[in-house]
Amino acid sequence: MRRRGPAFWCLLGFTLCVCAFLIVPVGMSMLAGVTVNYQSGIGSGMTLRWVAQVWDGYRDTIFRSVGIALACLACTLLLGVPAAYALARRQGALARTIEELLVMPVAIPGLATAMALIVTYNTLGEFRTSWTFILTGHVLFTLPFMVRSVLAVMGAIDLKTLEEGAASLGAGFFRRVFTVVLPNCRSGILAGSLMVVTLSMGEFNMTWLLHTPLTKTLPVGLADAYASLRLEVGSAYTLVFFVMIVPLLIGIQVLARPVELGTKATRR
């Protein structure tokens, strides 16, 4: 390894500053959520009072968000995996165009998608006021992540040859799907699932317009708390949210790592 000049240390310092910019507020808000009085510092003591207050006041939003995220996962698995398979098997312009279309709900702002859903389904009162209205928005927004993630794996393994091999040995369609296709796409399905659950739990832009007072989700509650409650309570609520999504985020990073190692290996 060559000797490191001043340029290295300057750049390392810069990178560390960027890191601090991203991580310090996360740490501070977690700390503030368990501090008696944030203004006077940690010296004022630690407490779980704020977390308890959040649990009392916003418990329902936590359960609702988890429920919607799991329902969203089920929907994207049922819709997205077969769709990805169809898109992977059909090469050509039409399949690519459909893929582009499917990504549109991610490309255009959630505000616009939510507005479109509202002006179209406003008259269906029961649907409009139920949690499934929010679920609809979440499925639209997360479906591309499932499809893309499964498609990426299907593109990397030679799906066609694998299936032809199985077919020549006499395996029918369903046998091929359950013993060849799905097991080989495991990593893509898992990565897509983690992304879907994480995004659904944190979705705010659409949900803020789609929710009703009876169907508040966790991020909607967060916005409420930031606007109207003291900093410590907002922090405690954020802490609860972090505790829920950090394992998911770590999972996403761990799954992404083999890909990174793969590109490194081919570099030299």
Next chain:
Amino acid sequence: MSRSNRLLLLLFLPAGIVFAAFFLVPLGQLFVIGGTGKEGWSAYGAILTNRNYFNSLVSTTLLSASVTAATLAISGIAGVFLTRNRFWGRVALVAMLTFPLAFPGVVIGFMVIMLAGRQGVIGDISEWLTGERLVFAYSMMGLFVGYIYFSIPRTILTVMAAAEKLDPKVEEAARSLGAGPLRVVRDVIVPGLKPALLSAGAICFATAMGAFGTAFTLATRINVLPVTIYGVFTEEANIAAAAALSFVLGVLTWAVLALARTAAGSTVAAAG
């Protein structure tokens, strides 16, 4: 139609139906409703003719452009540095830099409050240094910081993936021909990263244009387009105008992203 094609169509159909019923049809409906207000179809021109909307469009565009420039500079430097050097703790640094990738916009707004709000760390530091508390979370500067916050993780991922593929031999050749470090950056590294920078920049710009959560937490008084649309929808209850404006905003961000195409893959806009 052959048997296997029919099967593939059948597999795609559920997703296709859901997508058509809950996205394509509503989007069409949004377009139609946008033209049925008091002003009729001219509502679609209002973003240029209405002073309030136009100002909002200009300030949002300027904000998004400066966020994009700053993010590309920051992520470009840090991303290339992290791919070119191997040292202890590097993996942890990369993990931390990409960690906030899926944070929702509201939470990022709160992170800015933790940094630059009335009880924020920047205020503490500035008070200690100069005796004056620096508080800018609830201004355009606060939005700028928040938008950079959610843009860095995904931009850095794109930059790192592209930097992995740059051939270090070209840089060595440039150096051996007498090029200084700045010259190498300007003439070798930046041109090599150009496709990645363009696509990451487009995503960054489009996300900033449409970001709602962060602006909602920080600055309900600052006139950025999504907040303006929300105001038109809820306070003025002018549904046609709000529909027209959000349709225009959607077309705008989609057009910018269409330029970026698929280069950056699935890391397309997730927060905001």
